Amino acid sequence: MATIVGSVMTSHVPAIGRAIARQLEADAYWKPFFDGYPPVREWLDAARPDVAVVFYQDHGLNFFLDAMPTFAVGAAAEYRNADEGWGLPTVRPFRGDPALSWHIIERLVADEFDITMCQQMKVDHALTLPMALLWPGGGDWPVRIVPIAMNHVQHPLPSPKRSYALGAAVGRAIASWSDDARVVVLGTGGLSHQLDGARAGFINKPFDLMCMDALVDDPVKLTRYSTLDLVREAGAQGTELMAWMAARAALPGPVRKVHANYHVPISNTAAGLLAIENMAASLARAA
Amino acid sequence: METRSDDGIPGTPIFDGRQARKGYALNAMCFSFNDESNREAFRRDEEAYCRRFGLDEAQRQAVARRNVAALIAAGGNIYYLAKFAGIFGLDVQDIGAQQTGMTKAAFKAMLERAGRS
Numbered sequence: 001m002a003t004i005v006g007s008v009m010t011s012h013v014p015a016i017g018r019a020i021a022r023q024l025e026a027d028a029y030w031k032p033f034f035d036g037y038p039p040v041r042e043w044l045d046a047a048r049p050d051v052a053v054v055f056y057q058d059h060g061l062n063f064f065l066d067a068m069p070t071f072a073v074g075a076a077a078e079y080r081n082a083d084e085g086w087g088l089p090t091v092r093p094f095r096g097d098p099a100l101s102w103h104i105i106e107r108l109v110a111d112e113f114d115i116t117m118c119q120q121m122k123v124d125h126a127l128t129l130p131m132a133l134l135w136p137g138g139g140d141w142p143v144r145i146v147p148i149a150m151n152h153v154q155h156p157l158p159s160p161k162r163s164y165a166l167g168a169a170v171g172r173a174i175a176s177w178s179d180d181a182r183v184v185v186l187g188t189g190g191l192s193h194q195l196d197g198a199r200a201g202f203i204n205k206p207f208d209l210m211c212m213d214a215l216v217d218d219p220v221k222l223t224r225y226s227t228l229d230l231v232r233e234a235g236a237q238g239t240e241l242m243a244w245m246a247a248r249a250a251l252p253g254p255v256r257k258v259h260a261n262y263h264v265p266i267s268n269t270a271a272g273l274l275a276i277e278n279m280a281a282s283l284a285r286a287a
Numbered sequence: 288m289e290t291r292s293d294d295g296i297p298g299t300p301i302f303d304g305r306q307a308r309k310g311y312a313l314n315a316m317c318f319s320f321n322d323e324s325n326r327e328a329f330r331r332d333e334e335a336y337c338r339r340f341g342l343d344e345a346q347r348q349a350v351a352r353r354n355v356a357a358l359i360a361a362g363g364n365i366y367y368l369a370k371f372a373g374i375f376g377l378d379v380q381d382i383g384a385q386q387t388g389m390t391k392a393a394f395k396a397m398l399e400r401a402g403r404s
Contacts (some may be wrong), residue, residue: 015378059366064318065307085320085370153366155303196365199298200383201394203401232296237365264402268379
């Protein structure tokens, strides 16, 4: 059976792509952000995942308002990035894992999640940047991916409670997959930020730090927030926290925090990083 | 709970169904800017490009003025508008500064302060 090795949750601000393209990792502005990633890469090297299941949101590359799925599961053999309007260099294509995608789709619908299934799907910076941060340097990606897009563009958004339940259902689906693959679950976005309105630039450090603690020890606590609570506390675009909640919910049983980093600001955003290990998988690896 | 654009979180637009209906043409135009050829067509003849997407008068004026608050009021969604802003080399901090009435330097200083709080 498949093993979930852990979860990595990270911000995905487009400016990170610009910084990578211009090799600014050691620049004073960027260093406190990029310095968060090496310990997580070391953990990933040891955990050896074969597949990354990625909770993220599409910001108008693949989906438009003509048809906006609340939750969309990718089932393609390959996923490509494309110009998102800023002419940034695109990343190399990702290999999909259609067998796992369809297994997750079957299990989610059996679990009464009425998801959208996508055999063609472009992936935007919310997926590509976390991948480039975790597996930098070019060459082939060492993992196959299953993208799961959550609507954070048009209200009504799925609620925090529903997003958490989706993540838990995806975790059950992965654990019931007959393949012996090792799977890491990523959640991307956030943390607090707001791009629009007179409150643009809003950041809430105490709220972010509370959420990062809760995601380790008491993630269910965050499901009591409504979507509008998150808008108020984390900013209009800070609702992306829900992708972190889904990724965390996929982990069964006891967990251990591997590494965390938090830095303000990157562009308009409070940048967070949190890696959590599934204790059962780690003990099995040590044995 | 239903989310609505007038729910009253100060200074915080909610892009709900009402805004999405109002802004459909404007957002469709901005979505087209994923393609460089469309950005080029807009640069070549802005008026004609807006007409092609059926923007209303308020939307065309907001586009002409590059005014983000007016674009949002006219139904624009910030993620699609970011593609429009990119045509003029404006990033999200330029957009934030414009909406808050600050200089970009003051806006960035505000963000830096949020990290120390």
